[in-house]
Amino acid sequence: MLKRLLIDTAYKINTSNNYTKTKHFFYNLLENGDYRYKKVFDLFMIALIFSSVFILIREVKSHVNDEFLFFNNYVISVIFFIEYMLRFWVSSSVTEIIIKQSEHDALLGDKFRFLRALRKILHAKLKYVISFKAIIDLLAILPFFHQLRLLRLFILFRVFKLFRYAKSIQVFVSVISAKKFEFITLLVFASIVVFVSSVLIYVMEANNPASPINTLFEAVYWSIVTISTVGYGDITPITEAGRVVAMFVIVAGIAVFSFTTSLIVTAFTEKLDEIKDTKLINDISSIKEFYLICGYESVSKEVAKKLMQNSRVIILEENLQKVLQAKKDGFFALNYDPGSIESYRKLRINIEAQVKAIICLSHSDVENVYTTLTIRSFNKDVFILSILKNKANRNKLVFAGVNELFYEKELVGMVAREFVGKPVAFEAIHALRFSYNGVDMQEIVVSERILDSFTSVGELENKKYRVVLLGIYKKSENEFMFNPPDSTILELGDYLLVIGNTQFIKEFTNNLHKRKQ
Amino acid sequence: MEKIALIFGYNDYTFEIEKNIKFHYEKIYIYALDEEMAQKESYGYEIQTFDLSENWDELRRSVEIDECVAFCMLEDMAENIFLTISLRDTFKNLKIVALSQDKESADKLLLAGATTILPTTQTTANVIVEMLEKPIITEVLHNILYEKSNLKIAQIRVSSIESFDGLYPSDIDWSREHGVIVLSVVREDKSAEFIYSSKAKHHQIKTGDVFVVVGYDKDIVDFEKLLGGGCD
Numbered sequence: 001m002l003k004r005l006l007i008d009t010a011y012k013i014n015t016s017n018n019y020t021k022t023k024h025f026f027y028n029l030l031e032n033g034d035y036r037y038k039k040v041f042d043l044f045m046i047a048l049i050f051s052s053v054f055i056l057i058r059e060v061k062s063h064v065n066d067e068f069l070f071f072n073n074y075v076i077s078v079i080f081f082i083e084y085m086l087r088f089w090v091s092s093s094v095t096e097i098i099i100k101q102s103e104h105d106a107l108l109g110d111k112f113r114f115l116r117a118l119r120k121i122l123h124a125k126l127k128y129v130i131s132f133k134a135i136i137d138l139l140a141i142l143p144f145f146h147q148l149r150l151l152r153l154f155i156l157f158r159v160f161k162l163f164r165y166a167k168s169i170q171v172f173v174s175v176i177s178a179k180k181f182e183f184i185t186l187l188v189f190a191s192i193v194v195f196v197s198s199v200l201i202y203v204m205e206a207n208n209p210a211s212p213i214n215t216l217f218e219a220v221y222w223s224i225v226t227i228s229t230v231g232y233g234d235i236t237p238i239t240e241a242g243r244v245v246a247m248f249v250i251v252a253g254i255a256v257f258s259f260t261t262s263l264i265v266t267a268f269t270e271k272l273d274e275i276k277d278t279k280l281i282n283d284i285s286s287i288k289e290f291y292l293i294c295g296y297e298s299v300s301k302e303v304a305k306k307l308m309q310n311s312r313v314i315i316l317e318e319n320l321q322k323v324l325q326a327k328k329d330g331f332f333a334l335n336y337d338p339g340s341i342e343s344y345r346k347l348r349i350n351i352e353a354q355v356k357a358i359i360c361l362s363h364s365d366v367e368n369v370y371t372t373l374t375i376r377s378f379n380k381d382v383f384i385l386s387i388l389k390n391k392a393n394r395n396k397l398v399f400a401g402v403n404e405l406f407y408e409k410e411l412v413g414m415v416a417r418e419f420v421g422k423p424v425a426f427e428a429i430h431a432l433r434f435s436y437n438g439v440d441m442q443e444i445v446v447s448e449r450i451l452d453s454f455t456s457v458g459e460l461e462n463k464k465y466r467v468v469l470l471g472i473y474k475k476s477e478n479e480f481m482f483n484p485p486d487s488t489i490l491e492l493g494d495y496l497l498v499i500g501n502t503q504f505i506k507e508f509t510n511n512l513h514k515r516k517q
Numbered sequence: 518m519e520k521i522a523l524i525f526g527y528n529d530y531t532f533e534i535e536k537n538i539k540f541h542y543e544k545i546y547i548y549a550l551d552e553e554m555a556q557k558e559s560y561g562y563e564i565q566t567f568d569l570s571e572n573w574d575e576l577r578r579s580v581e582i583d584e585c586v587a588f589c590m591l592e593d594m595a596e597n598i599f600l601t602i603s604l605r606d607t608f609k610n611l612k613i614v615a616l617s618q619d620k621e622s623a624d625k626l627l628l629a630g631a632t633t634i635l636p637t638t639q640t641t642a643n644v645i646v647e648m649l650e651k652p653i654i655t656e657v658l659h660n661i662l663y664e665k666s667n668l669k670i671a672q673i674r675v676s677s678i679e680s681f682d683g684l685y686p687s688d689i690d691w692s693r694e695h696g697v698i699v700l701s702v703v704r705e706d707k708s709a710e711f712i713y714s715s716k717a718k719h720h721q722i723k724t725g726d727v728f729v730v731v732g733y734d735k736d737i738v739d740f741e742k743l744l745g746g747g748c749d
Contacts (some may be wrong), residue, residue, distance in 0.1 A: 291649065298619055302642030310650065357649055385645060391529065404648060408641045413533030415640055416614065418662055419633060420522075420541045420586070443653050463690070468698055470731065473653045480657050482668055483692045483732070495653050499700065 003112045010098040027090045030083070033167075034285060034348070042165035045083070048076050049158045049165075056156075077141050080158075084137045092124035136160040171275060179267040186259055190227060193252045197245055198223040204241040211238050227253040280334065285348050290314050292355050294338035294371045295362030296322040296331075299387060299408075303359060304331050311356065316343065338362075339370040341378060351379045360386035360402070365393040369400045376401035440502045441470075442509075446494040450512045458486030460496070465508035467500035519586045519612060523548065523576075525600055526590035527564060530616055534588055546580070550591065569599055573607045582608050589615040589631070594622040598629050605630025661731060671737050672703070673728045677745025681722040697732030697740050 013019050028035035055072045058064050101117040128134055139157035163169050176183065202219035205211040212235045213219050222235045226249045237246050290312035293300050296319075304313045308331075315333040317323045326333035336343035338360075349355065358375055360368040368386045375384060386397050388407040397405050444450075454460055462469045471482040475493035498505055522542040524531050527549030535545055548567045567576075576582070587604055591597040594617070601615050615631035617623040623634045647655040660666040675681075681689070691699045705725045730740060 298638045299641050299645075302638055303645050306642060306646040307649065359645065359649070385648065387641065387645075406641060406644055406648075408637055409529045409533045411640050411644055412530055412616065412635050412637055413537040414663060415635055416534050416588070417537035417541075419614065419635075420538050441651070441654050441658075443651055466687070468700070469692075470698060471657070473657070480653075480660075480666075483696065483698055486693075497654055497657060 003114055006114070007098060007102045007112060010095040010102075014093075014095040014099060023090060023093075026086050030087055030090060046162065046165050048079060049161055052076050052158050053156070076158075080137065080141045080161075084134070084141060087134070087137065088125065088128060091128035092121075094121050097121050097124065133164060136163070175267045175271045175275075176264070178271060179263050182263050186256065186263065190252075190256050193249065193256070194220065194223045194227055197227070197249045197252075200245045201237060201242055204239050204245060205237055208239055211242070212236070213242075223249060226250060227256060229253045229257050281347055284314065284354075285350075287312050287314075287354060289354060289356050292316065292338075292349070292358045294358060294360045295367065296326045296333060297361055297363050300359075300361040301326075301329055301331075303361065304329075339367060339374050341374055344375075344378070351375070351382050355382055357383040357385060360384065362387075363389070365389045365397065368402075369393070369396050372397065372400040372402050438501050438503070439499065440505060441497070441499045442505050443473075444496040444498060444509055444512065446490050446492060446496065447513075448492060451490060451492060453514070454512060455490055456486065457484050457488040457490065460512070462498065462508060465500070465511065466504045467498050467508045470497040470499055472496055519584055520544065521546065521580055521585045522588060523580070523585050524588045524590055525567065525604075526550065526588075526592070526597070526616075528590065528592055530590045530592070534590060538588075542586075550596070569596060569603065571603065573604070577607075582611060586612045586614060589613060589626075591616070592618075594618055594625075598622065598625050601626055601631050602629040667733050668731060669734060669737060670700075670729065670731050671741075673730060673737075673741050673744050675722060675724055675726045675728065675744045678722055678724055679745075680743060684722055685720065686722060686728075691730075695732075695740050695743065696736035697730040700729045700731060703727040703729065 029038055029041050032038060052072055055064055055068055059069075097120050098117050101120065102112045105112050129138075136157055139154050140161050142154040142157070163173065198216065198219040201213060201222060202216050205213040205219070206215075213222060218235060222237075225232050225235075226246060229250075237243050291307050291314070293304055293313060293315045294317075296315050296317040300315065304315060304326075307313050313331065315323075315326050315331050316336050316338040317326060317333055318335070318337040318339075320335050323333045323335040334347065336347060344351070351358075358371075360371050362368050362371065365388065368389075372384055372386060375382065380401075383404075384402050385404045385406070386402045388394055388397060388405045391407060391409075394405065394407070457469070457472070460469065469484070471480055472484050472488065472490075473480050473495035474491065475495070476491055480497075481488065498508065500508070520543045522538055522545045524534055524545065525548045527547060531547060535547065539545055547564050549564050551566050551568050589597050589600050589604070591600055597615060597617075601613055604611060604613055612633075613631045614633045614635060615626045615629075617626050617634050617636050619638055620636075623636055623639075626634055644655075661668045661670050686699065686702050691697055702720070702722075703726065704720070705723070728740075728744065730737065732740065
C-alpha cells in the first residue's frame with residue numbers, strides 16, 4: 001500500500017509541469033553554461049565570494065561593522081546553503097529512480113523493490129555529496145558557525161568556489177587533469193627526493209651543534225625550500241656531507257621545476273585546438289543570425305565577401321587546406337563536414353533560430369545533394385540555395401529539398417543574351433544591381449510606423465528626395481505594381497522598390513519613418 | 518551591327534550561349550578545339566574545328582569578319598587567353614566576348630584584347646547574393662531583363678529634342694507624363710548617368726543621348742515616337 005503510494009507520488013511529481021519547469025530552470029541556472037541567466041548568477045556568486053574575503057581581510061586589523069559581519073556570516077552563508085541544497089536537488093532525480101525501478105520490476109513480474117530503489121537514490125545523492133566541488137560548497141557554508149573561530153578560516157574555501165563560476169579556471173583544471181598521470185609521477189618523484197634528502201640531511205647535520213638543522217621538521221622544510229628552487233637561505237647545511245646532499249637536491253629541484261613547466265606547456269598545446277573549438281562553438285551560439293555556406297570554392301569566396309557587408313557568414317568545409325585558405329581570406333570558417341548531422345550537433349547550431357539561409361556551394365553536385373539531404377533530415381523549413389554544376393542533376397537537387405538553385409552556365413548565357421541584345425540597358429541595370437557609382441536599388445517594407453504618416457503613393461514625395469519609385473510589391477495580391485499612380489493605397493507588408501543614390505535612399509527611408517507632425 | 522556570332526569552344530557554356538543569342542544573329546558558327554571534338558557528340562550542331570596554332574586564314578575567307586562577334590568560351594583559362602590574344606592579333610577590330618573564371622583571368626583577358634568579359638564566378642555570386650538579400654528586386658529585375666512580364670527595358674536614342682529643348686532630364690516627371698521610368702541617360706561620350714545624379718542634373722537633353730527606360734510595351738513605343746528615335 002505504502003509502496004503503491006510512493007510510486008503514484010513519484011509519477012505525479014515527475015509529470016507535473018510546474019515541478020519539471022522549476023527543476024529545469026534551476027538546473028539551467030546552476031549547471032547549463034549556455035543558459036543566458038547563468039552568467040548573471042555566476043557573477044552574483046563571484047561578487048559574494050569577494051565581499052566575503054574582503055570582510056575577512058579587513059577584520060584582521062580593523063573593526064568591521066556588525067551589519068557587515070551579519071551579512072558575511074549569515075546572509076552569504078544562507079545563500080550558499082540554498083545553492084548547495086538546490087545543487088543537491090538537481091544532481092539526480094529521486095522520482096525517476098523510483099519510476100525506473102518500479103518499471104523494471106514490473107517488467108520482470110516482481111514486486112517493487114523499495115530497498116533497492118532507496119539504495120540507488122542514496123548512491124546517486126552520496127556521489128554528489130562526496131564530489132570535490134560539493135565538498136568545497138559545504139566547507140564554504142561552515143563560517144556560518146562563526147562562534148568557532150577556526151571555522152572562520154573556512155571563508156577561504158569560498159574562494160575555491162570560484163572554480164564553479166570562472167570558466168578560465170575550469171579550463172585550466174581540465175588542462176592539468178589531462179596530464180594527471182604525469183603530474184602524479186612527478187609528485188611521487190619529488191616526494192621521494194624530499195623524503196630521502198630530509199632523512200640524509202638530518203642524519204648528517206642534526207648532531208653538529210653549529211648546524212641550524214636540529215629537528216626532522218627543519219630537515220623536511222629545508223628539503224622542500226631547496227627542491228622548489230626557492231632557497232630562502234635561512235637554513236643551510238654546514239657539513240661537507242650535508243652540502244653534497246644539498247647539491248643533489250638542487251639538481252633534482254631543477255629537474256622537477258623544468259619537468260613541471262614542460263608538462264603544463266605540453267598540456268596546453270595539446271588542448272589548444274579543443275579550447276579554441278569550444279570558444280568557437282560558444283561564439284557561434286552567441287550569433288543571432290547568419291548565413292551558412294557549405295563548401296569553400298571560388299564562388300563561396302565571392303558570395304561570402306558580398307554577404308559579409310550586411311550579415312554574418314559561417315563557412316563549413318571538410319577540407320582543412322580550404323578552411324585555412326578561407327581563414328586567410330578573412331572568413332569565419334570551420335573544419336566540419338557540412339554533410340554530417342554530427343557537425344551541426346557539435347557546433348550547436350540552432351538552424352531554425354540562427355540560420356537565415358544555407359548556401360551549398362561545393363564543387364560537386366553529389367556533395368551538394370548530400371548536404372541538402374542531411375539538413376532536410378532534421379529541418380524542413382530552412383531556406384536552402386544550391387549551385388548546380390551539371391544540368392543533368394537539377395532534378396536530384398530539387399528532390400533533395402533545395403529551394404532555389406543556380407546553374408552557372410545558364411546564368412552566363414543569360415548575361416550574354418542581355419549583352420548582345422541591349423548592352424546599354426544591360427550596363428545600366430547591372431550598375432544598379434551591384435551599386436556601382438553609389439546608385440543602389442532597395443526594398444523598403446511598409447511598416448505600421450510608415451502607414452501612420454503615409455497612406456498613399458502620392459504622399460511619399462520620392463521625387464523630392466531624388467529617388468525613383470520603380471513600383472510597389474503588393475503583398476495582399478502577391479504581384480508587382482509598376483509605376484503606381486499617386487492614388488495607390490499603401491498596405492502593411494507592401495514593399496517599395498526604390499532606385500537612387502544610397503545616401504538619398506537613406507534620407508528618404510528616414511523620412512518615411514519619421515512621424516508627420 | 519554584327520550579324521554573325523562565332524563561338525569558340527564546345528562545352529556546356531556553348532549550348533547556353535547559343536540558346537540565348539540565336540535570335541539576335543543571322544548566323545552562328547561553333548568552333549571546337551580538336552581535342553574537345555574528340556570527346557563530345559555534336560548534338561545536331563554544325564561544328565567546325567580549330568586549334569590554337571591557327572593563323573585564321575580559313576576563317577577570314579569563310580566570313581566577313583567586320584560583321585562578326587567572337588565568343589571565346591574555352592573552359593581552360595590559359596587556352597582561352599591564348600585564343601583571345603590570337604584573334605586580337607589577327608583581327609584588330611573584332612568584338613571579342615570572353616569567358617573568365619576569376620578576377621585574375623579577367624584581367625589577363627582584357628590585356629589580351631577581349632572587348633567584354635563574361636565573369637562566371639562573379640555573375641553566379643552576384644545573383645546568389647541578390648537572391649538572398651533582395652529577393653523582390655531580383656525577381657522584378659529578372660522579369661524585366663528576361664521579358665518574363667509585360668514590362669520591358671529599352672534604350673532609346675534621342676533624335677528630336679523639340680519637346681525637351683533646354684530641359685534637364687530630372688526636370689520632367691517621366692513616370693506621370695509618359696508612363697515610363699527613366700533610369701539613366703547615356704551621353705554621346707558613352708558616359709552613363711543615373712537620372713537623379715548631380716551630373717545628369719546639369720546636363721541638358723541633346724540629340725544622340727540614349728535613355729534607358731523601363732515601361733510597358735505601348736508606353737515605350739509612344740516614348741520612342743516622342744524622342745523621334747528608335748530602340749537601339
